[in-house]
Amino acid sequence: MTVLKRLRSLSSMNFWMMIVLCRAKMISAKLSTDVCIDVGEEEMTCTREVLETRTRYDDVSINVGVTQRIDGSDSEKQAVRDVLKHMDNYFFHEVLALPQYDFARSRCKNSNELCAFWSSVGECESNRVFMLTNCPAACRFCLLLHSGLAS
16 A cells, blocks of 8 residues: 555544544545545555545445344434444445455445444444354454454
8 A cells, every 4th residue: 555644643632633634635635536544543544545446336335234223212323323324434444445355345244133233232342253243344343254253
């Protein structure tokens, strides 16, 4: 991966401000060739390859499995929506963007309508093998699919 810029900061506030500035600069300059992604704690990488990989999938609907059910109390519904938002961001910024996910793109799917709910109540951590097998998208476990744990 060709790294055009590495942004690093000491505080979280500065880190997020750098993300905003990076994206604003790219938009204002109409730089459709650079994309900034989160590559670690308080670190961003701006690169062309991410955009090139991701644009192959922009016109294709990515199948992340069974449609997730959103019901329960208002707080439960919000927790499920948060999981789905994180899952979408994970797919957009990692699974569809980075080459190490090539093998997982077609395999990383939720097989139960309650995957997002289970993820919201901590099952990804407390019941990892089941969730890896049945809900890798909601748990953001796509890279673990090759580990053999999901057999």
